[in-house]
Amino acid sequence: MKFPSIKSLAEGFKTTLKLYPVEVAFALAGTIAATVNVELDNINRVGESWCLRIMMAANLGLLLSLATTLYLRSKEISGTKKLILKSLAAVLAVLICAILDPYYRQSDYMRFLLLSLSFHLLVAYAGFTIKGHIQGFWQFNKTLFLRFLTSVLYSGVLYLGLAAAMGALNFLFNFKFEWDAFLILWVWIAGMFNTLFFLAGVPTNLGALDQDDTYPKGLKVFTQYVLVPLATVYVLILLAYEAKILLEWSLPKGLVSNIILGYAVFGILSLLLVYPIREREENKWLKTYAKSFYFLLLPLLALLFTAVGTRVFRYGVTEERYFLILLAFWLLFISVYFLAFKKQNIKLIPVSLSIITVLSVYGPQSAFSVSKYSQTRILINIFKKHNAFSAGKLKPLTTKIDSLSGAEAAAKVDYLVREHDFASLQTYISPNLDAVSDSIAKGKDRNVYFNRYEFKYLKTEWMIAYLKLQHYGRYGRIDTVTSMGGYYRFEPENGIVGLKEYDYILMGVGADSAALKINNLSIKRTEKEEPRSVGLLVNGQRVEFNIDQLARQLSDIKTKPNNAKYDPNDAAKLPLSKMSIVKQVKGFKVTLVVSSINFNMTNRVPEDKIYVDGYYLLKEIQ
Structure with a gap:
């Protein structure tokens, strides 16, 4: 691959500025916002929020402007109509900047990614809205695809070279380039160099592509x-x-x-x-x-x-x-x-x-509206079931509810606040949540700044405490291993397990591809998905241990973790009697000893994967 000369790059960038002035302006705005955001990270909450919004708007504005340019080029539109359409694209990007607020609503990150995907796809066909022109459409997108790969390669090489040079200056001349300097370097290479290089390779004569039958x-x-x-x-x-x-x-x-x-x-x-x-x-x-x-x-x-x-x-x-x-x-x-x-x-x-x-x-059909409605209805139904919903409002729980319902309610609150912020629950909550948010933001009894993740955690903690769910949820001070699941471990006293009652021990519970042979014994470990179970084939006899059932039993055990706040990595240590299951088949007694089990629980059912480890004990019986 032949790398371009400095002169050809400079001429290409000059031409690109003439062909795509609005696109370059958006790229510059986004790059400046990203640079400022690096400096403001964990320092200024309002500044961070606006930097994120400008970066998103710049990305979407660049794509919309490029799609508009390609459409105008294919239709040979110029003059006032061209100016109006380009202005509408820029205005739409600014409106998106005003609507999106990812600092407070995590779901806005997904909204941005979806809009960005949609506008990338728009660029793919904006210049080919007329019926036909399939060959030109394919050649255009093939060119964009290869140009993108090339621009990523050049940008990566340029960054590695300059970063190495900065590192050498640090080492040889005691310069003070910190991590943020390297990050800002990447921001400018990815934001400006990469964008300009890519735009320079966008085909300008779309009509000629229909006659191009070359194929790499x-x-x-x-x-x-x-x-x-x-x-x-x-x-x-x-x-x-x-x-x-x-x-x-x-x-x-x-x-x-x-x-x-x-x-x-x-x-x-x-x-x-x-x-x-x-x-x-x-x-x-x-x-x-x-x-x-x-x-x-x-x-x-x-x-x-x-x-x-x-x-x-x-x-x-x-x-x-x-x-x-x-x-x-x-x-x-x-x-x-x-x-x-x-x-x-x-x-x-x-x-x-x-x-x-x-x-x-x-819109009401959107992923976010449907998901918010679904999760909110589950939360409301739990409170209705326990007489804590009246006049359209969720009321703090005044009586203790079963652990599974409480854990599920806490999980829904966690989801709604994390993904959709306080506003998603204001309809169902009496206190003014804007005032509560302002109070939390002022950081009562706090002398240090807390970032957006801590801020969201504190709002979730407040909501769970207000609804009296702190004994069930992942957030807030709790004194039980919650029925959301957890990490449980069996540790034998002094690290020793007595085996005098058994003849064999088989380590691990994962399925085998072939049977194991010992004396006159044929043993093969097995697994099933629904219901989740592990087990053995002992001389052709199946012995199954229901892991779903074990998880449900363990989730109800009231065991205090070591810390005041719940830590999913802090295992609840249980005795052998709670972590073992005994089964008997013709000629054998088989015990499953679970040394560790990790799972989540939702709606009374262990959710997705259950991570379990342990061993089998076997005894021959007459």
Whole structure:
């Protein structure tokens, strides 16, 4: 790869400033805001908040302005109309700056990422809104993709070189470049150099791209020998797993959703990268691969709907589950389209994805509104059940409630304050939460500044204390290991366990691929997902130990942790009788001793993965 000269870089940057003045202005504003934010970190709360908002607005404004420029260029629009459209893009970015406030609402980070994704997709097709021009559309995005990779490479090399030079000055001449100087250097390289270099490579003659039939050989090799094999591996694993859960008639694991999405990403990306050469004689296999990809995606989408739906039914809707469901429907739509229609338009992929992304950001149908409503209803229903909800308000609990309900209520409060701030609960709370927030911000009895994470923690702590949930939640002072779960450990006295009653000890509870042989004994460790259990096959006899049930029993044990505040890493030490399960089968007595178990509990069900370690004790009986 030939690196450009300093002269060519300077000329390219000069041309870029003329072609993209508004985009460069947004990049500069965002870079300055990021620089100031480095200096204000954990020093000035209001300043940090505005820096974050300006950085987000600058990113979105740059993308909107670039999309507008490409649209105007494709339509050959100039003069007053051009000025109006460019101004509207800039005004929209400023409005977004006023609306987003990630310092106080963590969900605004997700809103920003969604808007940024949608505007990136808009850039992909803004210059090709006229029907047809598929070849030009593909060539344009191929150029952007390769230019992006090149700009990242150049920016990385430049930063490493300058950072090494600064380090050398520190070492040789006792300069005082601290960590923030290195961070600011990266901010300017990523914010200005990287942006200018990328913009310099954006095609200006969009119409000419329709006649460009060049195709990088390396791209085909990368797709044929990297992406397609990866997608094939994914689908084989997923189909085998789907057959397994059908045979065992068990529910799929939550992680399967990510694997299915990985298969979809690799598959769709590989098909897009080879789109222009799919009709060539030597590439006829690509059509067969495309059909099989979308066909095999359908049963996997059924698995995805099952995995997500199970967790929505148990724990309610969250943003992550909302997006999984949305992506599942989008993938179903794309699969049906490419299977049903012979004349296919690949522009449908970025256009449809950008539209549903925007729709998921704001409004009653958005991920945040649906998730907030779902989690709020669960919280209200818990308080209604315990007579602590009247006249549309949540009342502080006056009587003790069961630990599982209390823990779940505390978890919902934690989610609502963390993701949506105090405002999400003001409708259901009598005190003025703005005044409470101001009081906390002034830091009564505090002589030091506390950052936004501590600030959010203190607001959550206040809300949990107000509702009298401090004995159940992760926040606030508590005196029990909560029914949200926890970390439990068995430690034998003096580090010794008496084994005189047993003949064998088998360390570890993970499943074996093959049976272990000793004397006339055949032993194999096993695991099951639903319900979660571990066990042994002893001479063909199955011995199962229900881990879900053990977790539920342990979550009700009232054991004081070592610290006043709950620490999930602070294990509750329990006696052997609480951490062991005894089973008996023909000819054998088997005891599972759990040396440690770590889990979360929601809605009376252990949530997701239970981390368990231990060993088995076996005794032959006549």
